[in-house]
Amino acid sequence: MQTSGKVLVTGASRGIGAATALKLAERGYDVALNYRNKGPRAEQVAMQIGALDRRAVLAQADITNESEVIAMLRVVEREFGHLDALILNASGGLEAGKAEDYAMTLNLTAQMIVAQNAAPLLSARGRIVFVTSHWAHFYGTKLVMPAYEPVAKSKRAGEDALREYSKELAEREISLVVVSGDAIEGTITPKLLERKSRGKFAAPPIASRILPTVDEFAEAIATASVGRTLRNGETIFVGSTDW
Numbered sequence: 001m002q003t004s005g006k007v008l009v010t011g012a013s014r015g016i017g018a019a020t021a022l023k024l025a026e027r028g029y030d031v032a033l034n035y036r037n038k039g040p041r042a043e044q045v046a047m048q049i050g051a052l053d054r055r056a057v058l059a060q061a062d063i064t065n066e067s068e069v070i071a072m073l074r075v076v077e078r079e080f081g082h083l084d085a086l087i088l089n090a091s092g093g094l095e096a097g098k099a100e101d102y103a104m105t106l107n108l109t110a111q112m113i114v115a116q117n118a119a120p121l122l123s124a125r126g127r128i129v130f131v132t133s134h135w136a137h138f139y140g141t142k143l144v145m146p147a148y149e150p151v152a153k154s155k156r157a158g159e160d161a162l163r164e165y166s167k168e169l170a171e172r173e174i175s176l177v178v179v180s181g182d183a184i185e186g187t188i189t190p191k192l193l194e195r196k197s198r199g200k201f202a203a204p205p206i207a208s209r210i211l212p213t214v215d216e217f218a219e220a221i222a223t224a225s226v227g228r229t230l231r232n233g234e235t236i237f238v239g240s241t242d243w
Helices: 015-026 039-051 066-080 102-121 146-172 188-196 214-226
Strands: 006-009 030-035 056-060 083-088 122-133 175-181 235-238
Touching: 006 015, 015 030, 015 039, 015 083, 015 214, 030 039, 030 066, 039 056, 056 066, 066 102, 083 102, 083 214, 102 122, 102 146, 122 146, 122 214, 146 175, 175 214, 214 235
Parallel strands: 006 030, 006 083, 030 056, 083 122, 122 175, 175 235
Antiparallel strands: none
């Protein structure tokens, strides 16, 4: 078992991010848990990681704010010294009351802010994992629910920017792996999107597909974070891509 790996997971206080952090701890990794404002939830995840005899570091930052990201990474460097993997899980764009360009700010600009500032901490042969959805990964080539289009467009832009940036990191053998998932079983987002897009989306409904679980998606992300045989730029698909 790996016993010395250090990873940073963004959006790690709940959902897929929290599940991924725990999967990595189970593999023997110490985990820095980024969160924006869900401190008590992040503390609960940290306690679970501690129960696995691994170390957890709370890493609060709004990733759209570069000064907060830099401060967060100083904490990570002080506590861990380096990173073996960076998991870019935090995303959004469906939140109410946000500016029109918020999805692009979070899913493109913020992803690059974290990746570029964290890159100096990544060890040789380190890894960046970008977590996305099939709707975003296949944006422009497959149908997308209208309500999700701003998110899909911005996450695809984030993926493209990271793929381009990964070319600069190749000299240090730092690789990028993308994990793309179908809608996740049991979450509210698919239901809300389907309700908003009813009558406007000429494709098989989400309910007609077998969807991956949070646990299955987190397992794939954790595997992508540590798998040494994965190639730079490789994409791992979780759930059906046929719609």
